[in-house]
Amino acid sequence: MIIDQNKIDETIKIIKANGGHGIQKCVQCGACSAICPGVKAGFPLLCRALIKDLLNGLLEENIENSSSWGCQACNRCTEVCPQGVRPQEVVFAFRRYQANELAFSTSAVTSQMNLYETGHAVFTDPKEARRKVGLPEETPTSAFNEAAQQEIRTLMDNSPMGELGLF
Amino acid sequence: MAKVGVYVCHCGSNIAGVIDVSAVRDFAESLPDVVIARKDLFMCSDSGQEMVKQDVRDGLVDRVVVAACTPRTHEPIFRAAIEKAGLNKYLFEMANIRDQASWVHGNDHEGATEKAKLVVASAVGKARHLQPLHDKFVDVTNAALVIGAGIGGISAALELANMGHKTYLVEKEPSIGGIMAQLDKTFPTNDCSACILTPMMVQAFNHPNIETLAYSEVADVDGYIGNFNVKVRQKQTYIDWKKCTGCGDCADKCPSKTPDLFNGSLSDRRAAYIMFPQAVPKKAVVDIEHCLNCAGRTIGTQPKINEKTGKAILAPCERACRAGAIDRSLPLDPGGTIKEIKVGSIVVTTGYQVMDKGWFKEMAPASPNVITALQLERLISATGPTGGKLLRPSDNEKPHTMTFVSCVGSRDVNFHTHCSRFCCMYMIKQARLLKEKYPDLVINMHFIDVRSAGKGYDEYYTGAREMGINFFKGKVGGLEILPGDQLRVLAYDMEAGQSIEYSSDLVILATAVELPPDATALAQKLGLQFCGNDFFRELHPKLGPVETAVAGLFIAGCCQGPKDIPDTVSQAKGAAAAAAVPLAQGRVKIEATISEIDSQKCSGCGICEPLCPYHAISMRDYTDRARGVIERHAVIEMSSCKGCGVCTSACPSAAIKLHGYEDEQIYAQIAALTA
Incomplete structure (x- = not known):
């Protein structure tokens, strides 16, 4: 290196x-990685390890790394961090960098498209399951509300996301 | 006939958890001369002590045995109790059934109980033969000696002097101030070192109760607490300090150059020199080893005469001195002069040195751009060789990338196993000062781990990270010299699991803190002991941190172990307080349990004299007028005797009695143990 x-x-x-903003406060204690569900799930470059690489200036080198997209935004790292680094913010900052460089993981693209089309990042058709338990087939959410979907698309088109030309 | 009372202690579960205390009490009751045997949960509690005192006051007992813990901590408590009740305090004996039975035989309750019975029987056997003894007192010289005038010594001397005690402050260098005088700024407040130290140096030097003996060394010490006789060798300055005004003209004219140790040998000084600009006292000395004896002016010889002018040809230093303080014709003794002083207590604050880089062959010591952290202090100090500009030694160019290497010789079984404790912090301090001054400077710091224990210290460290200083966990494995006086740093980032290699312009080694070589000779003169090979040993690592095995001798600062300035000052003030105790009391107590020679039995053979570890025995001649002969006897200086008993056991004439451990007492113990 x-x-x-x-x-x-x-x-x-x-x-x-x-x-x-807090990246330089990191003393590499490892508490964030100890609590991170993404690390437990086997994503190698989350929290402490990602921060260390970034402190060493390894930004571009990690652009294709998909670990950051394993972050579930649970924010437990921020709760346990003794130095006020707010590790999740660092992970998200890295994600934003990746997104700006169009370096999405495939899983991330699917969820962005879902969000754009249905207003849900994770979407599966609920009708069948809801009918079985006697609920109305359609949920009272954006998934079945054309006006709401249009609003979400307008927001996304006008956000930095829209500038990426994904949609 | 003695009336012995035996008191058996449960010590909570410490003793009673293993030993059948009731059985021991019952057994004690059956022993000869035992009139009372009692037990209590805690004998050392108020109620426990009161039980003993009441029995004494009631006249039931006149000898007391407490079967409990160690006499080291608790004998004084029970002695005081029976003394208060009206009994001579030496009519007390302790049976240590905790350390010698319950603690060491925790798995064998029956065996431990039987052993406790024997230990009690032995104590009772001795107690039956105990005799009243009386403490003695000797007067104290109301003066103190502080050896070493760094920040620790200055702090201790000021404390003693402010308490009203005459204090001698001895310093081997021409100026007081120690290593703190070499530092640029101090963590974690970035106070300028000279700005906070110099006023204290002046205050100490001008204090009416402090006599500063600079450029001096302790040559010899004898005596004992309250009455030490110390010979101080005042080194030959070759310049009359009574006349020297500290102008520095002699140094300006002196042609002889030698590395300036005050500047870490990064620059030269002259053979005639003033140690540093803020020196106290500000006096010049001639370093005779490097003096060229210009104009043939060897010390103690008459000058040649210029044939034309008829005037004496003098050396440049002599000519330069307008105060007339330099006269090389005088027969000055190279050994200096000996000053004899008497003091009641001594504080040793001789400090430390940092290891030389030459020890570390893997760290490219041959490169001029590999320097110690103390050298860097001089390099960034406004009074240093570069006037405070960071210029690397090889080419006087400003470095772009610099490297800090921690734990060089510390935490290393090949050199010193100890952590030098303040290196992490001073390296961070140096890095912060440099990053503030030169924002473009790339600073890479390599640590085994960062140790920043202290008030405001960790904040200082984490702040350094935010300033853009790079921290790597992992010790630097080596340095290689590259063309252009660059250094290849072979390091490892443990947190990233990556090896690191880069080219550095300047590498700083945080070399280990250790005792200077002359500490050994001083320790021998004073009777100081060492902790392994590393530092002077305190009496107790927790409860006697400034005391030593020698009564009246105290230690503080880095000679006791590595510590930073706040800790050194705290310990020095603590040592001063402890050293003031005998001076304030005006007399010191001599324990009665010491040896005494029966001159009627002494044959004068002299066997005991060299055996005494405290040099308390001397041989003296006496005139026996009745028989008209001169006789030789051994004499024990009671204030030096520690009651160890070596002489008593060695005396072939059985002429030496150790009070409190007399033959019949010890035989009674043996008889009880072997019954």
Whole structure:
């Protein structure tokens, strides 16, 4: 590994600009990784390990790494962090960087498309199951509300997401 | 006939959890001369002590045996109790059935109980033969000696002096101030070291109760608590300090150059020199080893005469001195002068040195751009060789990338196993100061781990991370010299699991803190002991941190173990308080359990004299007028005797009695144990 201060400075600038303001407070204690369900599920580059790589300036090198998309946004890392790093914000900042570079994992693209089309990132057709238990087939959510879907599309089209040209 | 009372302690479950205390009590009652045997949950409690006192006051007992824990901690308590009740305190004996029975035989309750009975029987056997003894007192010289005038010594001396005690402050260098005088700023407040130290140096030097003996060493010590006789060798300065004004003209004119140790040898000084600009006292000395004896002016010789002018040809230093303080014709003794002083207590604050980089062959010591952290202090100090500019030694260029290496010789079985304790913090301090001054400077710090225990210290460390200083967990494995005086750093990032290699302009080694080599000779003069090979040993690591095995001798600061400035000052003030105790009391107590020589039996053979570890025995001649002969006898200086008993057991004439451990007492113990 080569220690390149320019790369370190650039990485920290990008992560901070994307919301990971606390990255330099990290002392690598590992509490975030100890509590992270994504780490338990086997994603190798979450929380402590991701932060360490970013502090070493390894931003582009990790652009294709899909670990960040394993973050479930549970925010337990932020609760346990003794230094106020807010690790989830760092992970999300890295995700935003990846998204801006169109480096989505395939799983992430599917959920973005679901969100754009139905207003739900994770969507499965509920009709059959609901009819069996005697509920109305359609949920009172955006999934069956054309006007609501249109509103969500308008929001997404006008967000940085829209600029990526995914939809 | 003695009336012995035996009191058996449960010590909660410490003793009673293993030993059948009732059985021991019943057994004690059956022993000869035992008139009362009682037991209690805690004999050392108020109620337990009161039980003993009441029996004494009632006249029931005149010898007391407590079967409990160790006499080291509890004998004084029970002695005081019976003394208060009106009994001579030496008519007391302790049976240690905790350390010697319940603790060591915890798995054998029956066996432990039987052993406790024997231990009690032995104590009772001795107690039946105990005799009243009386403590003695000797007067104290109301003065203290502080050896070493760094921040620890200065703090201790000021504390003693402010309490009103005459204090001698001895320093081997020409100026007081110690290593703190070499530092640029101090963590975690970034106080300028000189700004906070110099006023204390001046205060100590000008204090009416402090006599500063700079450029001096302790040559010899004898005596004992309250009455130490110390010979201080005042080194030869070759410049009359009574006349020297500290102008520095002699140093300006002196042509001889030698590495300036105060600047970590990063620059030169002259043979005639003032140690540093803020030196106290601000006096010049001639380093005679490096003096060229210009104009043939060897010390103690008359000058040549210029044939034309008829004037004496003097050395440049002599000519430069307008105060007339340099006269090389005088027959000055290279050994200096000996000053004899008397003091009641001594505080040793001789400090430390950092290891030289030469020990570490893997760290490219041959490179001028590998320096110790103390050298970096001089490099960033405004009074240092570069005026405070960070310039690397090889080419006086500003470095772009620099590297800090921790634990060089510390936490390393090949050198020192101890942690030097303040390196992490001073490295972070140096990195912060440099990053503030040069934001573009790339600073990589490599640690086994960062140890930042102290008020405000961890905040100082985490703040450094936010300043953009790079921290890597993992010790640097080696350095390699590259072309252009660059250094290849071979490191590892344990947190990323990656090896690191990069080129660095300047590498700082945090070399280990250790005792300077002259500490051994001082320890021998004073009777100080060592902890392994590392530092002076305190009496007790927790409860006697400033005391030593020698009564009246105290230690503080880094000579006791690595510590930072706040800890050194705290310990020094603690040592001063402890050293003031005998001075404030005006007299010291001599325990009665010491040896005494029966001159009628002493044959004067002299066997005992060299055996005494405390140098308390001397041989003296006496005139026996009745017989008209001169006789030789051994004499024990009671204030030096510690009652160890070595002389008593060695005396072939059985002429030496150790009070409190007399033959019939010990035989009674043996008889009880072997009955």
